[in-house]
Amino acid sequence: MTQAAPLSFDLNQEMLDMLGQRLDIQRPVSKLVEVLAGKRGAEAEEAARGIFEDYGREWAGLTLQLGERHSDRTYQVLKEVVDRTGSFGFALIPQRFVEIAYLSTQQIRSLPIVENNNRRLAYEMRDCRIFEAVKERCGEAVANLMTCRQACLALVRSIYESLGLAAAIEMEASLPQDGCCRFAATRA
Amino acid sequence: MCWVCDIYGDGGLWYLNPKNYARNLYRLRTPGAARAFGEDPETLGLRRMQEILETRFTDREEFSRLVKEANEMREKGPFQIGQVVPLQDAHKMVELSGPFAAMSCLCRIHTRAREERSPREYSCGGLGVGMLKWERWPERYKGGVHFMSPDEAKEWLTKWNKRGMVHIPMTFGGSFIGGLCNCDYPDCLVIRHRVDYGMETGCLKGHYVAKVDYDLCTGCGDCVQRCQFGALKLEVTTRKANIDLLQCFGCGLCETGCSQGAISLADRMSFPMLQEVW
Numbered sequence: 001m002t003q004a005a006p007l008s009f010d011l012n013q014e015m016l017d018m019l020g021q022r023l024d025i026q027r028p029v030s031k032l033v034e035v036l037a038g039k040r041g042a043e044a045e046e047a048a049r050g051i052f053e054d055y056g057r058e059w060a061g062l063t064l065q066l067g068e069r070h071s072d073r074t075y076q077v078l079k080e081v082v083d084r085t086g087s088f089g090f091a092l093i094p095q096r097f098v099e100i101a102y103l104s105t106q107q108i109r110s111l112p113i114v115e116n117n118n119r120r121l122a123y124e125m126r127d128c129r130i131f132e133a134v135k136e137r138c139g140e141a142v143a144n145l146m147t148c149r150q151a152c153l154a155l156v157r158s159i160y161e162s163l164g165l166a167a168a169i170e171m172e173a174s175l176p177q178d179g180c181c182r183f184a185a186t187r188a
Numbered sequence: 189m190c191w192v193c194d195i196y197g198d199g200g201l202w203y204l205n206p207k208n209y210a211r212n213l214y215r216l217r218t219p220g221a222a223r224a225f226g227e228d229p230e231t232l233g234l235r236r237m238q239e240i241l242e243t244r245f246t247d248r249e250e251f252s253r254l255v256k257e258a259n260e261m262r263e264k265g266p267f268q269i270g271q272v273v274p275l276q277d278a279h280k281m282v283e284l285s286g287p288f289a290a291m292s293c294l295c296r297i298h299t300r301a302r303e304e305r306s307p308r309e310y311s312c313g314g315l316g317v318g319m320l321k322w323e324r325w326p327e328r329y330k331g332g333v334h335f336m337s338p339d340e341a342k343e344w345l346t347k348w349n350k351r352g353m354v355h356i357p358m359t360f361g362g363s364f365i366g367g368l369c370n371c372d373y374p375d376c377l378v379i380r381h382r383v384d385y386g387m388e389t390g391c392l393k394g395h396y397v398a399k400v401d402y403d404l405c406t407g408c409g410d411c412v413q414r415c416q417f418g419a420l421k422l423e424v425t426t427r428k429a430n431i432d433l434l435q436c437f438g439c440g441l442c443e444t445g446c447s448q449g450a451i452s453l454a455d456r457m458s459f460p461m462l463q464e465v466w
Contacts, residue, residue, distance in 0.1 A: 009321050011214050074213055077320045081287045085337035088286040099214050110215040115206045117284050
């Protein structure tokens with residue numbers, strides 16, 4: 001009888017590569033460039049918000065889909081712990097998908113988590129490729145408007161909604177002002 | 189505030205700062221780099237501690253110098269940082285961390301050759317997402333670990349408190365608090381290193397000191413038996429408990445063990461002479 005190889009505690013690299021390819025961050029930025037060429041002021045800002053919100057929702061959807069399909073031992077144990085204790089799911093299950101989302105699309109080796117407990121999940125992003133791409137292609141003034149934040153907010157919101165967890169999602173710091181973006185989900 | 193709060197507290201108590209419990213679930217390996225199975229901070233600190241302790245019989249002066257040097261290294265040294273906390277603060281810590289797992293105590297294996305074999309006996313607490321990967325270290329977690337909900341963890345801490353154990357949170361690399369142990373003298377290595385050899389970093393005094401209400405104290409002596417640090421005695425002339433504030437670690441075991449409610453905890457910083465005594 002053959003036994004299945006034990007799962008790794010690490011994330012599946014193929015899954016990360018696949019997500020990275022399908023969620024090319026240049027795509028929403030190119031759309032933004034087009035929109036900015038044809039629209040001005042509040043209208044342009046509204047359109048930009050929509051572009052990044054759509055991207056964020058797609059980002060969450062694919063991450064949840066592939067992240068669930070490609071499990072790992074860390075996730076298995078996490079689910080066992082949540083089942084056994086009835087606790088820790090609020091921060092830690094979404095945290096896994098948030099980490100997958102950023103590790104697959106950003107050039108980072110780990111996501112700085114600043115709070116993860118039964119009440120809150122918070123993380124920071126310093127060298128953001130989306131922000132840098134907007135700055136490079138649309139200029140610093142446009143980048144500093146932080147319309148790209150809608151992508152991260154939609155990502156976290158969609159992940160929590162899909163997992164059936166009620167949470168208030170907020171942005172607590174932004175790259176231009178604070179040197180990093182910080183997003184937090186607080187138990188509603 | 190103690191020096192650990194100055195560095196890791198963000199204006200409050202370092203062990204009640206949620207940031208010090210947060211950690212990522214995953215870390216990507218650098219392409220081409222071999223997995224680093226280096227020494228963990230716990231092992232590194234214990235090894236250095238052992239080297240220092242070995243000099244105490246061969247060169248007393250050198251031993252004193254090395255202990256002083258180790259204490260002055262503070263967070264820059266290889267030692268885990270630990271601090272005595274009372275039960276009520278240990279309960280607050282449980283709310284800030286997750287998951288929470290009970291496991292066998294390494295110290296008691298080393299000092300007593302006594303292995304805790306079941307969840308009922310486990311006295312060490314592991315905190316944070318690193319516990320989800322416990323199977324990676326089967327030798328350390330022989331017998332497994334027992335995950336608990338926050339309420340179960342609070343009950344578990346209360347159980348050990350009743351048995352006279354001191355609660356000590358410990359860091360595992362930087363400011364990350366990965367352990368909350370239930371310790372006693374002489375089983376626990378960090379208490380022993382502190383009390384017997386003066387090595388401070390692993391077992392700093394807590395932010396409280398105990399005080400006695402002499403009107404309520406009946407002189408039963410229960411508190412004296414619960415003190416791990418020799419800070420309590422029964423005063424012969426008054427037949428009341430007396431606390432040596434300079435010796436008190438603020439663990440609160442005397443408070444939770446006093447059936448008369450005669451002992452309470454006060455802020456260490458409210459006593460000018462204790463403000464630098466950690």
